[in-house]
Amino acid sequence: MQNKIQEDLKQAQLDRNELKVSTLRLLLSEVNNAKIQKGQELSDEEITGVIQKEIKKRKESIESFRKGAREDLALKEEAEAKVLESYLPTQLSDEELTKIIDLAINEVGANSIADMGKVIGKVMSQVSGKADGGRVSNLVKQKLSS
Numbered sequence: 001m002q003n004k005i006q007e008d009l010k011q012a013q014l015d016r017n018e019l020k021v022s023t024l025r026l027l028l029s030e031v032n033n034a035k036i037q038k039g040q041e042l043s044d045e046e047i048t049g050v051i052q053k054e055i056k057k058r059k060e061s062i063e064s065f066r067k068g069a070r071e072d073l074a075l076k077e078e079a080e081a082k083v084l085e086s087y088l089p090t091q092l093s094d095e096e097l098t099k100i101i102d103l104a105i106n107e108v109g110a111n112s113i114a115d116m117g118k119v120i121g122k123v124m125s126q127v128s129g130k131a132d133g134g135r136v137s138n139l140v141k142q143k144l145s146s
Contacts, residue, residue: 001044001047001048001087002028002031002042002047004087005024005027005028005031005087006028008020008024009021009024009025009028012024019079019080020083022080023080023083023084024083026054027050027051027054027084027087030050030053030054031047031050034046045128045129048087048088048089048128048129049128049129051087051088052088052129052132054084055084055085055088058077058078058080058081058084059077059081061073061074061077062074062077062078062081065077088129088130089129089130090130091130091131091132092127092130094139097123097127097131097135097136097139098139100126100127101119101123101136101139101140101143102143104119104122104123104126105119105140105143105144107122110144111144112144113141113144113145115144116137116140116141119140119144120133120136120137120140123136123140124136
């Protein structure tokens, strides 16, 4: 995956796409930082985790910029998030995710909000990269509270 990002960076440089160039440079920097912390090469799943973390940062920034009435900066962050999202696996639909959550609830034997952590842990191990943690959390909360 890292090679694909580097190839896309080269292409973006040739296309003079400044937004994509800066976003991919930052992403590669974060991947290298994670690689240094781990002390070895990262797997595609770990790189996907770095990408998700960067998207989460962008979404938090978008919220802050909108609160501060800085729509120009919010739009830039949204564009960067779109670039990053293109490197994530196809996201699961709500229906697919609900089926996985239902199975996890049955396997864990969850019957109250107190079991939410067990269910989320089980679901996230199955859908890593294919569903946002916040989305999983919200759906699990809905299922266990009803």
